[in-house]
Amino acid sequence: MKKGLVEIDWLSISKYSNEEISYFLFLEGKTMEAICKIRNLDNAIVQKHIIDGKIKYRFLVHSNDTDELFKSIAKAGKEDKIYFLNSISEDNKNQLIELIRTNYVEMHPKDKEVAVWILGELNEKSSLNILIKASVHKFINVRRMAVSAMGKLGDLRAEGALLRALEDENPQVISYAIKSLGKIKSEKAIVKIKYIYENTDKQYIINAAQSFLLLMGQIEI
Numbered sequence: 001m002k003k004g005l006v007e008i009d010w011l012s013i014s015k016y017s018n019e020e021i022s023y024f025l026f027l028e029g030k031t032m033e034a035i036c037k038i039r040n041l042d043n044a045i046v047q048k049h050i051i052d053g054k055i056k057y058r059f060l061v062h063s064n065d066t067d068e069l070f071k072s073i074a075k076a077g078k079e080d081k082i083y084f085l086n087s088i089s090e091d092n093k094n095q096l097i098e099l100i101r102t103n104y105v106e107m108h109p110k111d112k113e114v115a116v117w118i119l120g121e122l123n124e125k126s127s128l129n130i131l132i133k134a135s136v137h138k139f140i141n142v143r144r145m146a147v148s149a150m151g152k153l154g155d156l157r158a159e160g161a162l163l164r165a166l167e168d169e170n171p172q173v174i175s176y177a178i179k180s181l182g183k184i185k186s187e188k189a190i191v192k193i194k195y196i197y198e199n200t201d202k203q204y205i206i207n208a209a210q211s212f213l214l215l216m217g218q219i220e221i
Helices: 010-015 018-027 032-039 043-061 066-075 078-087 090-106 109-121 125-134 140-153 156-165 171-183 190-199 203-215
Strands: none
Touching (some): 090 109, 140 171, 171 203
16 A cells, blocks of 8 residues: 555565554554554554654655655754654655755755755765755855755765855854864864954854864863
């Protein structure tokens, strides 16, 4: 049985959790009473299984393809996004990444923000080139998301793009760049970040720079 992007194969029932089995029976149209009898479980337990399943699978159930899935994720709140991406199957993850790779150039800026954020959350190092391109996008939020995502990847290959981001016209982008350079422990960033630390009047940049310089053993408090 298939419901949206959720494919249920009862021949492989051993790979499903107790919660998933109850929820999949619910998706098939079984009543609560029937599920309780089939599973030999109390109503309260089955109800919890179904609620958990609705939370975990809601994006997949209501999406007929990966494009619809991306749009559903884009509309969701941050916590819902994170919960879903933390529980996404390898197959759906790969399809989502491939959609972003294939369509990124043509995406609207708002969708690019989401795409870049997803790549960071999924720690998708193979898509670093997309993040590097996004770090010089004309829209601030795309640049900010890209710089933040590169920090989540913790990949030293992003160092050049992050060093360049220290010269961004937007203070928030600079702040995120400092934090991301800290995550890769960039020796090359020390001189630039020291200069920023001594010359900026933005407290959040001072805080980010101070944390970086402490991490790199350049100052003491």
